[in-house]
Amino acid sequence: MKGLELTRKQAVLTVVGLLLAFAVPDLARLTASVQLSVVHQGLAFGLAAVGLNLLLRHTKLVSFGHAAFFGTGAYATALLASKLDVAMMSVLLLAAVLAAGLMAAVIGYLSLRHTGLYFSLLTLAFGQLLYALVQGQSYLGSSDGLPVRPGEANQPLIFGLALDADAYAVLLYYLTVVFAVVSLLVMYRLVKSPFGAALDAIGQDRTRAEFIGIPVQRYVWLAFVISGLYGGLAGAIYAMVQQHVRPGPVLYFLQSGDILYMAILGGFQTLLGPLVGGVVLVFLQDAGKDFTNYFDALTGIVLLVIVFGFPQGIVGSLERGGNVRQRAREFAEDPSVVGSWAAGAASALRSAFGDWVNSVRSMLGVR
Amino acid sequence: MLKAAGGTALAAALAGCSSLLGSGEEDDSQSSSDVPDEPIEAGLQTFTEGAAAVLGLQAQYGAQLAVERINGAGGVAGREMKLDVVHEGDSHVENYNQFVEEGKDVTFGPISSGGHAAMAPEVESQEVVNVGTDGTVTTLYEETVTDPTYSFRFQNYDVMECVSAAREAVERLGADNVNTIAGINPNYAFGKDEFSVFKRAIKKLAGDVEVVYEGYPDLMADDMSTHITEVNNEQPDVTFSSCWGGDVTTLMSQAAANNMFENTQLVGSVLYSAVNDLSQDVVEQASAISGSRNFYWGEPTTNRWQPGKKLREDAKSKWDIVPSAHFMSGYGAVAAWATATQKAVDIVGGWPSQEQIAKSLEGHGFYTPAGYHVMSEDHQGMSNSYYGKMSWSSDVGAPVLEDVNMYDPREVSPPPGTKSAKWIGSWS
Numbered sequence: 001m002k003g004l005e006l007t008r009k010q011a012v013l014t015v016v017g018l019l020l021a022f023a024v025p026d027l028a029r030l031t032a033s034v035q036l037s038v039v040h041q042g043l044a045f046g047l048a049a050v051g052l053n054l055l056l057r058h059t060k061l062v063s064f065g066h067a068a069f070f071g072t073g074a075y076a077t078a079l080l081a082s083k084l085d086v087a088m089m090s091v092l093l094l095a096a097v098l099a100a101g102l103m104a105a106v107i108g109y110l111s112l113r114h115t116g117l118y119f120s121l122l123t124l125a126f127g128q129l130l131y132a133l134v135q136g137q138s139y140l141g142s143s144d145g146l147p148v149r150p151g152e153a154n155q156p157l158i159f160g161l162a163l164d165a166d167a168y169a170v171l172l173y174y175l176t177v178v179f180a181v182v183s184l185l186v187m188y189r190l191v192k193s194p195f196g197a198a199l200d201a202i203g204q205d206r207t208r209a210e211f212i213g214i215p216v217q218r219y220v221w222l223a224f225v226i227s228g229l230y231g232g233l234a235g236a237i238y239a240m241v242q243q244h245v246r247p248g249p250v251l252y253f254l255q256s257g258d259i260l261y262m263a264i265l266g267g268f269q270t271l272l273g274p275l276v277g278g279v280v281l282v283f284l285q286d287a288g289k290d291f292t293n294y295f296d297a298l299t300g301i302v303l304l305v306i307v308f309g310f311p312q313g314i315v316g317s318l319e320r321g322g323n324v325r326q327r328a329r330e331f332a333e334d335p336s337v338v339g340s341w342a343a344g345a346a347s348a349l350r351s352a353f354g355d356w357v358n359s360v361r362s363m364l365g366v367r
Numbered sequence: 368m369l370k371a372a373g374g375t376a377l378a379a380a381l382a383g384c385s386s387l388l389g390s391g392e393e394d395d396s397q398s399s400s401d402v403p404d405e406p407i408e409a410g411l412q413t414f415t416e417g418a419a420a421v422l423g424l425q426a427q428y429g430a431q432l433a434v435e436r437i438n439g440a441g442g443v444a445g446r447e448m449k450l451d452v453v454h455e456g457d458s459h460v461e462n463y464n465q466f467v468e469e470g471k472d473v474t475f476g477p478i479s480s481g482g483h484a485a486m487a488p489e490v491e492s493q494e495v496v497n498v499g500t501d502g503t504v505t506t507l508y509e510e511t512v513t514d515p516t517y518s519f520r521f522q523n524y525d526v527m528e529c530v531s532a533a534r535e536a537v538e539r540l541g542a543d544n545v546n547t548i549a550g551i552n553p554n555y556a557f558g559k560d561e562f563s564v565f566k567r568a569i570k571k572l573a574g575d576v577e578v579v580y581e582g583y584p585d586l587m588a589d590d591m592s593t594h595i596t597e598v599n600n601e602q603p604d605v606t607f608s609s610c611w612g613g614d615v616t617t618l619m620s621q622a623a624a625n626n627m628f629e630n631t632q633l634v635g636s637v638l639y640s641a642v643n644d645l646s647q648d649v650v651e652q653a654s655a656i657s658g659s660r661n662f663y664w665g666e667p668t669t670n671r672w673q674p675g676k677k678l679r680e681d682a683k684s685k686w687d688i689v690p691s692a693h694f695m696s697g698y699g700a701v702a703a704w705a706t707a708t709q710k711a712v713d714i715v716g717g718w719p720s721q722e723q724i725a726k727s728l729e730g731h732g733f734y735t736p737a738g739y740h741v742m743s744e745d746h747q748g749m750s751n752s753y754y755g756k757m758s759w760s761s762d763v764g765a766p767v768l769e770d771v772n773m774y775d776p777r778e779v780s781p782p783p784g785t786k787s788a789k790w791i792g793s794w795s
Contacts, residue, residue, distance in 0.1 A: 032468045037461055135555065143555035144481040144504055147511065149488055165492040242460055244485030249457040286461060289453050293415055 021177045025170045037241060038286045039279060040173050043180055044238040045070075046278020049262040050187060051230025053274045054223050056263055058191060058199035061220070064120045065127030066259045068107060069100040069228040071251035073235025075134065076100070078146035078245040087151035089158050089240065096236030097229050103130075104228020108221050115206070124253060131251040145246030148239045156240050169241075176237050180275060183230060188271055190226070199223055231259075261299070265306055267313025276315050308348060374709045380440035381433060381702040382734035383674030401717025406447040409434070410466035411697070412455040412476035413500065418587050421612035422640055422693040423478050426500045427452055428686050429697030430475060432678070433705070443705050444712040450701075455479060459486040467493050473708075473724075475700045478693075480504035480557055483520075484511050490518040496725050498700040501693065505560060508745055509786050517725050521700040521740075521748040522692070523661045523776070526787040528636040528752055529561050529609075530779040532658055533568035535754040535772060536605050536634045539656060545573040549603040549631065551594045551618060553610055554583035561609035561636060564787065569605075571794045579603050584614070591618050595625045602630040608638070615641035623649045632656065638757065639663070642689050642766055647759045650766045657757045657768060661750035662695035662737035666771045674736035689765045695737050699750070703742050706733040741776070745783035749776035 006014060028036040048070045055061045076099035080086040086095075111122035134140050149155060153162035158171050190196055201209040202216050210216050239245045249255065258281065266277025284302065288295030310317040310324070317323040330337050411430050414423025434450045437443060451471070453462050459482035466474045474490075474497045477483055483502025490497045491512060499520035512518055537545060548569060552558030562581065570576050579601040582594035595618075598606050606627075610618050615638050622628060638657035669676035678698075682690040704724070711719035711727035719727065731742045741749045755768030781790035 028468070032465065032470075035461065035465055035468065037464055041461070138556070138559065141556070142559065143557070144484050144506075147484070147488065154488070242485065243488065244460070246457075246481045246485065248481070286458065286465075289456070289458075289462075293454065295454070296416075 018177075018181070021180075022174065025173060033287065035286065036169055036173060038283055040169075040176060040241050041238060042279035042282035043176050043275070044234045044241065044278075045259060045282055046234075046262060046266070046275035047180055047183060047237070048231045048234035049259050049266070049274030049278050050183060050271075051227035051234070052259055053263045053268050054187065054191070054199075054227045054230075056260075056268050058196060058203050059220055059223055060203035061115065062120050062260070063123045063224075063227075063256070064253065064260070065107070065123030065125075065256050066227070066231055067251050067253065067255035068123075068127040068130050069104050069231030070235040070238070070255065070259065071130065071134070071247070072103040073097065073100040073232030074239040074245045074250045075140065075146070075235075076232070077236045077239040078148050079140070081148045081150035081156065081239075082146045085150045087153065087155075087157045088160070089156045092156055092240070093233065093236050096239075097232040100232020100235065101225055101229045104225045104231070105221075108224035108228070112217065112220050112224060124256070127251070127256055128253055131247055131253070134247045134251060141246075143247060145244055148243045148245060155243065172237075172240060176241075179233065179237065183233070184271060184275070187230075191271070195219065195222075261303065265302070265313055267316030267319075269312060270315045270319065273313050273315035277313065280314065308345070374706075374713055376440045377437060377443065377709050378706050378734060380436045381706060383436070383677045383736045402444045402446060402712065403718055404446070406449045407443060407473070408449055408451070408469070408471045409701070410451045410453070410462075410469070410471045410474045411500075412453050412459065412462045412466075412474070413697070414456075414478050415452065415454045418613050419478060421644070422501065422691075423455070424686075425688065425691050425693035426476070426478060426697035428682065428688070429690065429694035429699075430500070430701050431697075432681060432685070433698045433701035437701070437705050443709050444718070448701075448705070455482060457482070459483070460489050463489055463497065464493070467495050471495065473498070473704050475697070475704075476500050477502055480507075483507060487512045487515070487518045491516060493517075494721055496704065496721055496728070498704050498728075500696040500700045504557065505564075505787050508747055515746045517721065519703070519725075519728055519742060519746045519748070521661075521703055521742075522696040523750055523752055524747060524780075525557070525561055526564055526781070526791075527749075527774075527776065527779045528658050528660055529564035530568045530791070531752045531754055531774045532607065532634050532636050532656075533565055533572055534774065534779070535656055535658075536569060536607075536632070537572045538772070540604060540632060542573045545569065545576060545604050547577050547579045547601070547603040547605075549578070549580035549582075549598050549601060549606045551582045551584065551591065551598070551606060551608045551610065553614060554585045558583060558609050562607060564791070565607045565636075567788070567791050571791060584610075584618075587613060589617060591621050592625065595622050595627050598622075598627055599625060599630050604632065606631045606633050608633060608635045610635065611637040611640045613641070613644070616644045619645060619649050619653055619655070623652045628653050628655075636660075637692075639766075639768065640691055640693060642691055645766050647761075650757055650759045653757065655757045656754060659753040659755075659768060660692035660696075661699065661740070661748070661752065662690070662692045662735075663753040663755070663768050663771060664690055664736075665767060666753055666755075666773065667738055672736075672738075674734075678736040689763060695735065695750075699735050699737070699740060699748065702733060702735050703728065703731065703740070703748065707731045707742070743776075743783055747780075747783075749780065751775060752779060 024039050025036050027034045052066045055063055073096035076096040077092045080095055107126045111119055155168055198214045198219055206216055262277035262281050263274040267273030288298040413426045414420045434448045438447050455477040459477050463486050478501045480502050483499055494517055496517050501522045503522050503524045505525045550562040552562045580597045584591050633655040636658045638655055639659040664675050664679045682688050707728040708724050711723050728742050730744050743749050751773040753771055753773055755771035757766050758769045760767040781787050
């Protein structure tokens with residue numbers, strides 16, 4: 001593809017990554033700690049995070065309501081499957097993407113009049129509105145949700161085939177990997193295009209971007225809709241994996257937070273980061289439950305480690321010039337550097353705590 | 368003959384009659400060359416944290432006690448049981464699949480209705496038996512999985528407790544005295560379903576009944592005063608609530624503070640789920656009529672039925688709780704599977720397949736400390752449901768039910784194959 005020249009090392013890494021992704025169903029057979037449905041769900045959420053990242057990375061807009069599009073995609077799939085008995089996977093996917101795109105067009109139009117905090121809060125509000133609406137509609141199954149088990153085969157048909165449960169899960173997973181790769185390539189082209197450059201300009205300075213003739217409002221709206229399309233595709237995949245959609249796991253505002261967190265965890269300055277973040281977070285949440293009752297704290301701890309130790313995220317830190325590489329080099333040169341790192345971390349924590357105490361003091365009016 | 372003795376010992380242990388067990392010699396007699404030696408791996412998913420843990424932990428403790436008693440009686444056909452517990456959260460399908468991948472012989476749970484609906488079709492396709500502890504939504508076996516093979520549920524379901532509630536209200540107040548009703552129910556599918564069944568049933572039983580108020584506070588809402596004010600204004604004869612856990616505590620405390628109980632009779636299907644949280648003055652002021660799904664430890668009366676007393680003592684000494692119907696849903700789910708499996712072992716003369724265990728569960732009757740239960744042929748557990756006046760017991764240090772009425776499942780649930788709405792509609 002034009003503009004997509006990989007170095008030899010990058011090409012090797014890409015092939016290894018793809019092989020690994022395709023090997024997951026086999027790995028899941030070998031060990032109970034890797035679960036196909038968990039990795040699959042991670043990929044779906046990661047895909048939504050890739051969409052969100054278009055806004056986050058380039059236009060510097062933080063959306064707190066991206067679960068709305070994920071949920072719209074999931075519910076569009078479930079509605080067609082359970083109420084109209086549509087079983088063709090291609091139709092379900094297409095309908096989900098269109099529905100989410102439409103939803104993004106409306107929500108985007110209404111919330112993009114504002115920037116910064118007000119934009120974030122508006123997306124949050126629309127997301128919660130959608131959640132409350134679905135929760136209250138008995139037609140949509142209220143809190144119990146809707147099944148995605150259409151037709152006589154009791155499942156969506158992939159290429160018109162009715163498969164047994166295992167084959168369905170594996171084939172759907174392979175398709176998801178293909179979707180993910182294609183979506184990443186499309187996103188890559190998009191951000192390297194003049195449109196992507198314009199979005200970067202908007203992110204850096206809206207007013208100046210307007211001065212040089214970029215139709216800011218229209219471009220940002222377009223970016224919002226595109227990110228919604230990704231969310232819709234992701235939601236449809238989720239619905240077909242779970243074969244049941246409930247408002248809590250797809251529309252609740254904490255899911256929006258998770259999608260945002262995935263982008264940051266994986267490295268929101270990278271293309272691949274959000275996808276990796278999605279798989280890692282869903283895996284962490286699932287695996288955490290086997291180890292501790294306080295597994296919710298686990299994600300918090302990981303976030304703290306990321307923010308303080310690896311602000312570029314997982315993928316960002318591994319890239320050239322990333323935190324991990326630099327540290328590894330320093331360590332190879334002089335292992336005693338660990339001591340100074342520990343001291344640095346301690347002093348950073350001390351000063352963070354000091355700042356926090358000062359903030360609390362000033363809030364309470366104590367001097 | 369010896370195997371039969373083993374089965375009896377297990378059934379007796381689960382009913383809690385340890386005195387019937389003898390010296391434990393049945394341990395060896397149960398082993399058969401066709402039964403593997405390794406322990407039975409079982410998985411339970413329930414809410415171990417968050418507000419729903421009020422119910423979830425009770426179910427967990429119940430299941431653990433059942434497993435302990437099974438192992439004390441020499442296991443199922445000589446095989447010890449091991450129970451692995453995970454938090455259900457929103458991952459019902461994943462948790463179940465993880466259990467299957469880990470090679471679990473049986474799975475139990477969940478608590479959530481929506482999660483149960485998502486999971487039941489998966490159970491049918493993975494073919495590893497699951498006995499649900501709760502997840503009481505009526506549509507589970509009426510619409511979601513209409514012809515189940517591997518999916519079962521122990522807990523009495525929504526229709527049973529709402530029909531019981533309506534009958535109880537009419538019986539205590541008299542059909543002529545129930546003319547107006549109100550509802551304060553949790554704002555999700557369960558709360559709406561419960562009130563709609565209650566309305567349908569009480570209209571059939573008491574004739575011309577007017578609904579004067581319907582309020583739906585969100586789950587875990589900290590303020591229910593607007594609903595209480597409405598009830599105070601309307602003064603309905605009966606106020607029905609399916610609030611559970613922490614919401615019961617909020618509703619009843621705020622209702623007491625605003626004198627709601629002077630204006631209406633509160634009837635609740637799951638008020639007793641908050642038994643470990645309510646305070647004396649609130650309970651005394653409310654004089655509420657409460658249900659307790661499949662189990663109330665004081666009935667059958669403990670001086671005539673020792674297993675109930677023993678269970679309460681065990682729950683108190685091990686976990687410092689008064690066992691509720693959710694304790695019994697955990698206990699009963701394990702007991703249903705273990706006694707049915709023991710029966711299947713005796714019949715097939717070796718360890719039965721999942722399908723054989725499932726077949727053996729259908730129409731299977733067994734005892735627990737709550738009395739006799741049946742796993743109906745439509746895979747729905749059937750137990751007596753209990754309703755009584757909630758009053759304070761200083762001996763127990765918690766609310767108890769007085770003047771308890773029991774409802775036979777046949778009186779409060781449709782026959783297999785008939786949908787609930789149609790059944791209630793057919794009453795004359």
